[in-house]
Amino acid sequence: MFLRTIFTSLIILLTANFAYAGGKLSVYHWFEYMPQELLDKFESETGIDVTMDTYDSNESLLAALKAGKLGSYDVAVPGDYMVEILAGEGMLDTIGDSELKNKGNIEPQWIEASFDPGRKHSIPYQWGSTSFSVNRDVYKGNINTTDIIFNPPDELKGKINVLDSQGEVMALGSLHLGIPQCSTDRDQLKALDSLLQSAKTHWASFGSDIAKDVLVSGDVAVGMIWNGFSSKAREEGANVEYSYPDQGYVVWMDNVVLLKDAPNRQNALIFMDFLLEPENAAAVTNYAQYNAGVKGVTKFLEPALATMPENNPREGAGPGAFVAVCDQETQEVYDQMWTRLRS
Amino acid sequence: MAAGAGSGRTMSSTFLPVRFWLLMPSWLIIGFFLALPVLLMLVYSFLTKEFRGGVIWEPTLAAYDQFLFDRGLFGDDPPQIEWKYISIFLRSIFQATGATILCLIIGFPTAFFIATRNENTKVIWLFLVTVPYWVNLLIRTVSMKFLIRDSGPLNELLITIGAIETPLKLINTNFAVQLGLFYSYLPFMVLPIYAALERYNFTFSEAASDLYAPKWTILRQILIPIIKPGIIAGCILVFVPSLGAFLAPDLLGGAKTFMIGSLIEDQFKGNAGNWPFGAASSMILLSLVMIVLIYYARAQSKEQV
Known part of the structure; x- marks a missing residue:
């Protein structure tokens, strides 16, 4: 009798536990990047409970996973270069060939992505660009140059916020100098270092999660920012113009990845399929105002998005470039520069 | 006292077998x-x-x-x-000192005010000091940012009443960081000083006053020496957490230059990803704090001899 009670309670406990695990999904995501309505829709369609934590840079995502968070999240949304790094660190699970029924919805040019050829670990979430926006009430001159950030005119000195994102700052700095990213040439690296040192004296603050807010409030007049975030700032009443500089700008793509040791792997795949539905991908785009890498979204998009200046590089703008992944030696020099920049 | 010591002895013998x-x-x-x-x-x-x-x-x-x-x-x-990290440490010490001084300037009169109220209203005043601290530190720091920004209520008010013409540049300055730290840790200054003042026998002041000591002398020669342990405890309680803070420097100081806290944070969750260096910086910070505390403890025990 006694044994049987124990046995039944164990069964109940185990099944209960399974049901519990079966109904959950744990997402590690950027801040302000997922519309609540879409999460609600996912929950009501699938009955899966979603919990979401947020981070504010690719590097802090990596750090959290390294520090032991791997195994507690199912999916995360790293940028292009971070997908490559995470895959290299063995932190991503492989998506089997037939496991995503909507994989065919990915736009062809994003299937063979340089950072994840064949999309073994990831699906597109959104893509966009990083450069900077200028408050047109404060400065009316030419903003089509990275000089605005690195060698600003007097009106803008001391009124610049820069993203707290080493990869993007280094990439934009390299574009400004016209040197390759992750250069191993010492003179070029020295030039980049002294550029940052001299530019820093004109910068007011570093911050990514505040990037939109400081433009809207007028704390700064120039902000390094992502294109969609800038259009949100404009919608919130800031008279800001997003620049596509002559020297070029940073292009990025955020991707939903399947993390290794995901506690709810099956639900993670359901979530990825859900995000590959054109209607849902469009919902994210309507919210975040970037671009989906998914076919057939156009009819679900708000018409204003197509003509939005932030989403349409001007004629004659420099080329867009992904942030490159540096080898260890160069990365250590970059880390040195970054600390020098901040001390 | 003797009774207390006696009962202590019996207690310890009762519990001796299970003391461990x-x-x-x-x-x-x-x-x-x-x-x-x-x-x-x-x-x-x-x-x-x-x-x-x-x-x-x-x-x-x-x-x-x-x-x-x-x-x-x-x-x-x-x-x-290497001056880079030393200057980060010096900057942090400077900010923490500024915050401590601000706390002392506001905290001491506040504690004095509360301690000299009658028993019933004391409780209310103490309660009021702690009320803001029911709100999360992050929220408080962000609201401080809203208050002092160029287009914030503080500047608008000052401009409206004609005190200034252009907005005061407060946000992203050292002073903003000190202000944030001050606001974060003020009760840590008020409460120990209050506790010391609570035990202070105000008849000493009256006696000195009867002997024609001016108020300033009473404060300097009698009150402050007696409540000094409370003041020092308050200073330490404000100084030490301010030294390692990173919320206020990040949000109010613009995060442009690292403080100790943000330097260490960056080693673990930021761009650098250098755990041993983060750990080493923490150990150096810890040693500095230990030196201050040991120095204080020895100064205290010397005084008591």
Whole structure:
């Protein structure tokens, strides 16, 4: 009798536990990047409970996973270069060939992505660009140059916020100098270092999660920012113009990845399929105002998005470039520069 | 006193056989939550860093070397004294000192005011001091940012009443950081000073006053020396957490330059990903704080002799 009670309670406990695990999904995501309505829709369609934590840079995502968070999240949304790094660190699970029924919805040019050829670990979430926006009430001159950030005119000195994102700052700095990213040439690296040192004296603050807010409030007049975030700032009443500089700008793509040791792997795949539905991908785009890498979204998009200046590089703008992944030696020099920049 | 000591003796003999087990919880707490993490940091600070965060289990002094010596951008110049991190530490000490002084200037009169109210209203005043601290530190720091920004209510008010013409540049300055730290830790100053004043016998002041001592002399010669332990405790309680703070510097100071807290944070969750160096910086910070505390403890015990 006694044994049987124990046995039944164990069964109940185990099944209960399974049901519990079966109904959950744990997402590690950027801040302000997922519309609540879409999460609600996912929950009501699938009955899966979603919990979401947020981070504010690719590097802090990596750090959290390294520090032991791997195994507690199912999916995360790293940028292009971070997908490559995470895959290299063995932190991503492989998506089997037939496991995503909507994989065919990915736009062809994003299937063979340089950072994840064949999309073994990831699906597109959104893509966009990083450069900077200028408050047109404060400065009316030419903003089509990275000089605005690195060698600003007097009106803008001391009124610049820069993203707290080493990869993007280094990439934009390299574009400004016209040197390759992750250069191993010492003179070029020295030039980049002294550029940052001299530019820093004109910068007011570093911050990514505040990037939109400081433009809207007028704390700064120039902000390094992502294109969609800038259009949100404009919608919130800031008279800001997003620049596509002559020297070029940073292009990025955020991707939903399947993390290794995901506690709810099956639900993670359901979530990825859900995000590959054109209607849902469009919902994210309507919210975040970037671009989906998914076919057939156009009819679900708000018409204003197509003509939005932030989403349409001007004629004659420099080329867009992904942030490159540096080898260890160069990365250590970059880390040195970054600390020098901040001390 | 004698009765107390006597009962103490019987108590200890009653509990002697189980004393070990009764002390267990406190040992566990100290061991598990204090000694173990610090020890872990100490060990990590002597390990080799792994590329992109993490450690390799090979002992090295590289982290401390990085703190003390500058070998140039590429790590192969002849070593020079490294000022980068020392200046971060000095800046943090400067900010923490500023915050402590602000807390003392506001905290001491506040504590004095509360201690001199009658018994019933004292409770209300003390309660009021703690009310803002029911709100999360992050929220308080962000609201401070809203208050003092160029287009914030403070500047608008000052402009409206004609006190200033252009907005005061407060946000992203050292003063903003000190203000934020001051606001974060003010009760840590008020409460110990209040506790000391509570025990202060105000008839001393009256006696001095009867002997024609001016108010300033009473304050300087009698009140302050007697409540000095409270003041020092308050200063330490404000100074030490301010030293390692990173919320206020990040949000109010613009995060443009690292403070100790943000330097360490960056090693673990930011761009640098250098755990041993983060651990080493923490150990150096810890040693500095220990030196201050030991110095204080010895000064105290000397005074009591």
